[in-house]
Amino acid sequence: MILTTIRYGYYPSDEHRDRLTRPMRPLSFPADHLPTAVNLRRWMTPVEHQLDINACCANAFAGVCEYLIKRIHGVHIDVSRLFIYFNGRRMSERTGLITDQGVVQRAVALGLQKYGCCLEKTWPYVPENVNVKPSDKAFAEAREWTVVPLRIPCTIQAIETCLHNQLPVIIDIILLEEAGIAFHPNGRNSRMPNVRTGLIDRDRFHSIVIVGYDRRKRYFCARNSWGEDWGDEGYFYIPYHYLSNHRLINSADGLWTIKSILRRRNNANPTIRQLVLPNQQNRHHKIDLFLRISSINGISDETCGSDHESYAITGSSKLGRYNRAAVAVDNEECSKIGKAILLRGGKAADAAIAASLCNGVLNAHSMGIGGGCVFLIYSRKLGKAFSIVERETAPLNSNSTMFQGRENMSLIGSLAIGTPGELLAYKKAYDQFGGGVSWASLFKPTIRLCEKGFNISVALAFAIEKNKEHILNDTELRNIFVKNSTANELYKEGDLMRRPKLARTLQQIADEGVESFYQGSLSNKIVSEIQKRGGILTLNDLRQYGLDFQEAISFNLNSSLKAFTTSAPSSGPILALILNIMLGYDFQPTDLNETTTAALFYHRLTESFKFAFAKRSELADPLKINLEHSTKDLISKTYADTIRQKINDKNTFSEVYYGDNNTQSKSITGTAHISIVDEYGDAVAITSTINTYFGSMVVGEETGIIYNNQMNDFTIPEKKNYHGLSGSKNNFIEPGKRPVSSQAPLIILDSDGKVRLVIGGSGGAKIVTSVAHVTLLNLLFDKNVKEAIDQPRIHHHLSPNRITFEETFDQGVLNELKRRGHKTKCANYGGSVVQAIEWRKEQKEYWANCD
Incomplete structure (x- = not known):
């Protein structure tokens, strides 16, 4: 579509508009390493034409909202540009008179934050209605939406960082062809419709969306609002130096993006769920699917922890730099616990155990004492590395054909439970390589979290929602993960959860040692609660569970x-x-x-x-x-x-x-990894799992333990397991046998015997x-x-x-x-x-x- 008139945004001279841009403090970005190129264009919705009105800014913000929705759900939902444009002007005008004079980005951002947004079909983009107040229906629908804009500084690095974190950037610029703007990626220029080359309206800013960058070619890829017949199907290319010229961009208003968008209906599940930075928790929003975006606010010098197992879109990871020792745990609270143990004189093995116990609670969907683990430990003093492979074992009453014709029972229910080995691995690691602090002190922080409560992370909230049906249909799972039983309301991100039963179990193990789990009073409770649910685990399975401790493969x-x-x-x-x-x-x-x-x-x-x-x-x-x-x-x-x-x-x-x-x-599975190096030069890489999310879906009614479903990792003749992995007769079920695992921790040393890399x-x-x-x-x-x-x-x-x-x-x-x-x-x-x-x-x- 080619129009006789090209419209832009607004004249920057209005004193009130300029005043609007100043109060908000912009977000800062760390100087992190970034990839050579990023392009989000493939997830953008079709480029629409702003037509003969000055609504470029509203078109830009609507495009980013639509991008977030499409990025999560893969569907194109039209957001009303005219509704956004009206409310942006409403926020910036003092007289109450709404006119088509364009609007600054901050005003549009405030309008979105205050009024939300409605769908295009509810308040369509009709130029004749540009100054008409949207309908009551439009405002009612908009109240279902929560949109959170985010301001970022006007620098090249900030734009690159934001794009690397999968967020398009909205910016106001003056379009000048002679300054190097190109309309095709190979640099060929095509004239703007009905505007002579080299001159656009030099007095007006125009809002666009930056969707990609290429450091080698030194340009940004930008989305316009003049339809797909213009430029490169609606996109064009801006050289780096252009955005460094503050005479050509609106640096006073800064740059903007959308941090999160959520649609919620009363008495109904959200139809479009929130997209949010994991470290920016909002306790009022239910999370289902999300993009992994971390470190946008930088990191503390205490931890490199982050939310666990998102298995989602690549983002920027968190980096910690340390002089004497380091802890890499996929949960921030657990990372702090590991660090605290090291500061109290604990060794790498001690810190790994304490952090793992914490992980088993805060990432209960992935690991815990009801599962198993693989320990890789390097001792600088001995100059050797050792492995402790405490995978769950098949019960003594199991056999290779027990799941034929009922394969799902290897995944859900008590028959899926293998004999847990996690705690025995902890004990061996502590006795052989730890002991810098007392055994009981390793349990104390996690017991406190269970008793006092902890905030649900994005990852755990995701797993709870994903397994909603199983949770609502099981009494013990409901007792843990349902916040309001009458309303079937699940715990969500930010909610405070307590695990009193598990606290008592952990306290008993802290006081009596792991013997309580395998041979003492806890073992009777464990066997009883599993067998009540139809399991075949016996006291002999726990008592005869063996230790696999040996020098590591080198x-x-x-x-x-x-x-x-x-x-x-x-x-x-x-x-x-x-x-x-x-x-x-x-x-x-x-x-x-x-x-x-x-x-x-x-x-x-x-x-x-x-x-x-x-x-x-x-x-x-x-x-x-x-x-x-x-x-x-x-x-x-x-x-x-x-x-x-x-x-x-x-x-x-x-x-x-x-x-x-x-x-x-x-599919997604439940597993967690921890890497640690201590000041003595020792290193630990431990990978723990209960197999799939929430393991067997069986929770001990007395112990509060979530039990694994590791029997699904065995090969069932002529069948594949949950991960789609088939194997050979080598991995058939056999009493006392451990299934094959994908766990693969690694430690690398330099020629001086110093740890070079710890990874898993x-x-x-x-x-x-x-x-x-x-x-x-x-x-x-x-x-x-x-x-x-x-x-x-x-x-x-x-x-x-x-x-x-x-x-x-x-x-x-x-x-x-x-x-x-x-x-x-x-x-x-x-x-x-x-x-x-x-x-x-x-x-x-x-x-x-x-x-």
Whole structure:
């Protein structure tokens, strides 16, 4: 659509409008490392035309609101631009006379915050109604919406940071072609309709939305409001230097974005749920789906904790820098507890136990004492690393065919429960490597949280809402997660929750030791409450639960770096194979800067994933099946060399080329990881899980323990488990056997025996590929731990034969991968969370980073 008149926004000379812009203090942004390019254009709704009225600012804010809705739900919902425009002018006019003279951004932001917004169909964009007050119906509908604008400083860095955090930026500029604005990405200019080249109305600002940047080409991608027939289908490109010229932009009003948007109806579930920064809690809003956006307000110097297991869209991770020790925990409160233990003289193992106990409460959907864990511990004094693999075991009364024809019972209910091993691992770690503080003191902070209460995190609120049906239909789950039983109101983010039953259980373990759990009075309660629900766990299962403590698997990465990981049934050997394959190539630190060389890296990485997952079916519980020969192969450089020779740099192949394993990645799981380095040079990487969200959905009526559903990790003949992973007879159910796990903690030392990297993650089958990816970026391309974690990731585990990639992954690299025969799929939701600590030799600091 081409009009005879092009409209803009407002004249900046009005004293009252200028006064409106001054009071609000802008948000500050840390000087973090950012990716080379970001583009959010694919999630924007179609570019609409503002027509012959000065409503560009309202069009910009409406576009960002629509983006947030589409980003969460994948649907385009039209927001009323005219309603937003009217209320913006209402906020800025003192006379009460609403005229079509444009409006400043801050006034529109205040109008949205005060009145909300309605749908386009309720108050349509009809220019003749530009000065007409919207209908009562429009205002009533708008009250259902809560919109929270956010002001940011007018700097290049702030724009880049905001875009990296997946938030488009609204800005007022004067459009001048001679200053370098281009209307196509290749730089070709096309004239603005009916306006001579080089001159737009120099006296008026025009609101646009910045949706992307490219540091290499030095331009921003911006969305206009003159329809899709203009520019590059409604978009154009602004050079960096243009936005540095404060004569061409409205620096007084600052830059704006939308922090969150929520639609709530009375007596009904929200139809459009909130999009919110996890560290900006709003206790009045129900959270379901959300984007992962962290560190926009910076971080404290005490913690690098963040909300756990969002498995969502890539955002900026949190970075902590420390001189003596570091704690990387995926929950802020638990990170503080780990730090407090270290400050009191505790060792890395002590801090890991205390933080894990906390995680088991604040991230109750993911882990706890009703599950199991994999401990990797490095002792600087001994110069050795050790593993404690306390995965849940199959009950003594189990058998390989017990779930045939009733596979869902391996997922939900008491039959799904394996014998928990978490507490026995804690005890061994404490006795062997801890003891800097008393055993009981490790439990005290978490007991206090259970008794006094803790605020529900975004992640736990998400898991509660996601499993609403199960929770409402189970008495014990209701007792914990339903806030108002009469109204079936679930706990939501920010609510205060208490766990008194679990507090009593933890106090008993603190006082009596883990013996109470496995042989004492607690064991009788545990068996009784599980068997009442139809489970087969017995006292003998608890009493005969064994300890798997041994030296960790070690392998040399190169002449100066040595790595440690855990043995099967964890996937440590699979991780070792991927690293050895990739480290055998001659990559250069600058290879990721160019599309061609970056694509070669990611092709080789994908091929190594496929070969590694083909070998996963050989894993099993080594206490039941001899894996000595297989493990030696998987960690040997000779075997990696053999695999590397099979990788074709120009083509990928079908599944049979890599092996006979058949796996398929599916859903979100409940897992948590902690990385810690203490002032003695010891390090711990611990990954804990109850398997899927809330495990078996069975809660002990006396103990308050949420029990695992680890039986689903075994192979049921001719069936796949919840994660879509099928295996071999090696992983069939057998009494006392531990199932294969994707857990893969890693510790890397330098030639002096000092910890170089401690890393691990959560996310089901994506743990291995994510840990490998981040580690390789750190080692091969000199990415610091924050840059490596922030980099968009890919995942492949053989079948289906396709790459899943995060939304912000480089499109040019994806195109090159497709040319090699790879199929690709964007993973809107579902991913992994990595926690890592590295020693920065140049800065003489530990850098701790949480995904």
